[in-house]
Amino acid sequence: MLPFLENDDKRDPLIRNTSYVGDQVETTDRIRLQIPSMTIYLQSIRDLLYRLCLQHGCSLSVAFDLKLITGEALTNIIKHS
Numbered sequence: 001m002l003p004f005l006e007n008d009d010k011r012d013p014l015i016r017n018t019s020y021v022g023d024q025v026e027t028t029d030r031i032r033l034q035i036p037s038m039t040i041y042l043q044s045i046r047d048l049l050y051r052l053c054l055q056h057g058c059s060l061s062v063a064f065d066l067k068l069i070t071g072e073a074l075t076n077i078i079k080h081s
Contacts, residue, residue, distance in 0.1 A: 037078050046071045 031052070035041050046067045053063035 037081060039075065039078055042071055042074055042078075045074065 033045070035045060049070050050063050050067040053066055
């Protein structure tokens with residue numbers, strides 16, 4: 001697990017794609033990640049994206065392509081920011 005994604009609360013909005021407001025649960029079509037600008041986190045983020053794509057019905061080739069281009073984009077952002 002990524003250290004910045006660890007959550008003592010078992011209702012993890014990242015993985016479950018939900019937000020909790022009081023006792024109400026709201027589903028959303030968005031996932032928001034805040035990650036440190038360090039290349040050591042890239043593999044974990046790429047793997048997370050790949051698993052999420054597969055869980056949501058993407059083909060293996062689409063999931064792989066998204067993993068690849070996301071990794072390249074994040075690498076460029078980190079190196080050039």
